[in-house]
């Protein structure tokens with residue numbers, strides 16, 4: 076029987092990307108929402124701690140191995156902000172539109188628009204797993220002054236990928252998987268998983 080992992084995320088954009096990344100593997104990923112798991116607190120100041128928190132929470136409730144992604148946008152001119160607070164940059168309730176607006180306002184008149192996406196992934200085999208599998212990835216880009224494209228999610232319409240001359244919302248889902256912080260992190264995690272087993 077195919078192994079199941081709960082994906083400890085309520086973000087539909089992430090769920091789509093993970094489905095694509097896992098398509099070739101012998102593992103079925105089930106979004107936590109389908110198993111009745113609600114969002115948990117993300118109280119920490121580091122991505123890795125929040126990812127561990129989310130993974131343990133989903134695994135504790137479902138009894139399944141759990142994979143979590145804690146990610147964000149780090150802007151050099153903003154001292155690395157919004158960083159771990161990217162989802163809540165413009166306050167609660169979370170809104171990509173208001174976050175993007177706030178990002179543009181924060182960078183008004185700013186010449187240095189360099190930024191990167193960061194993703195921390197944590198996989199626990201059970202809620203008290205003493206050896207969580209951990210990996211991360213980075214994707215470099217620049218923040219535009221106006222949105223472009225309909226794909227992706229979050230900050231993608233403002234995130235220019237210099238190597239494509241397109242935003243992360245303008246490239247295809249396959250292209251994004253190949254170069255994204257999430258894609259890079261997941262490929263590293265899968266290599267570790269193949270060493271240790273699930």
Ligand SMILES: O=c1nc[nH]c2c1ncn2[C@H]1C[C@H](O)[C@@H](COP(=O)(O)OP(=O)(O)OP(=O)(O)O)O1
Nearest residue numbers: 084085086144145146147148161162228229230231
């Ligand atoms: O590829 C990406 N393309 C665009 N934006 C992205 C990306 N990756 C992370 N981001 C942004 C979205 C959100 O503002 C924050 C993640 O926050 P983060 O708490 O990890 O996710 P979330 O609250 O949306 O879902 P959940 O915690 O249920 O997985 O960084």
Ligand SMILES: [Mg+2]
Nearest residue numbers: 114117145162
């Ligand atoms: Mg979150």
